[in-house]
Amino acid sequence: MAVYEVFLALAMATVVSAIDSDWYDAHATCYGDMGGGETMQGACGYGDLFKQGYGLKTAALSTALFNDGLTCGACFEIYCHNDPQWCIPNAGSIKITATNFCPPNYTPNKPDAWCNPPQKHFDLSVKMFTKLAEYRAGIIPVRYRRISCSKHGGIKFEINGNPYFTLVLIYNVGGAGDVNAVKIKGSNTQWIAMSRNWGQNWQTGTVLTGQSLSFQVTVSDGKKVKLNNVAPAGWQFRHTYNGRNNI
Structure with missing residues (x-):
């Protein structure tokens, strides 16, 4: 691995591996349906997210955030940013847990390959996406930060x-x-x-x-x-x- 690649990997891990009060720019889309279809059995291995307490407060992360699965279980706060056409006024923010991977798409000339490196992207459940923006928006600019996970009961x-x-x-x-x-x-x-x-x-x-x-x-x-x-x-x-x- 080249020195530059090592530096980039370390920098990426630093960004996603610690609770951070600073806000960062990203984009968000959604997948599945309002009931959570297609959001279960993700790349983190959690299986039935309802049974395990995560519900629909979840997201699939792009390569730049997923960190080869090491970011699974991390929590993020996200809000819709600087898109008056689609951001719901006064929607505030959502809090989600990383439970899945949004794979890159290297098809040539594909305009919606939002999960390709080095882009930071959240593929939210539909329920979470529509708390921030209109469903027909498709994709929205967001800001995010790592937050402490608040979970009930033991590990x-x-x-x-x-x-x-x-x-x-x-x-x-x-x-x-x-x-x-x-x-x-x-x-x-x-x-x-x-x-x-x-x-x-x-x-x-x-x-x-x-x-x-x-x-x-x-x-x-x-x-x-x-x-x-x-x-x-x-x-x-x-x-x-x-x-x-x-x-």
Whole structure:
């Protein structure tokens, strides 16, 4: 990788990986329908956003913001900016969680490739978009900033995989929201660093069946929380366990 590319990657990560009171320029569109169709099962791995508490207060991020999935779970405040034709007067702002990826489109001469690098873009649910602007606007200029995520209850851990491969989806994370490091501990093991599989799915090949499980979760601003005995010794795959505490 060239020195310039390394610098650009680091600069991009800095922009999207910390709570920031400054406002930045971007654009927004919407996808799906008013009920949230097509917004579920996104690239962050959260699955049913209603079941997991995110609802329709969500967005898919362009490449420049998605950060290869590391921004999943981050929260943003957004308002429609400088478009008197389409911005709803006195609409104020919306607050959303990043749950999906808006892929780039490199088709030649395509005028609406808004998610292509280096553009910062939010593809909102229809319900969120229409709080800011008329639906027929299609695309609007917005301003955004990273904010602290306010989540109810503890961090959730959905355990999947098999006896030889444990895959854990982590969601409902407060504070910075975007998990950057995870450790897991069985009642018969030391702390084990997990690797990120995709989105907010974290994995280990250590056999952990029959052991109670504890987790340590670190978010992008460096804050961490240790959650002991999240899952009992009899935990099962495809079940979700509540960490009881949050960032």
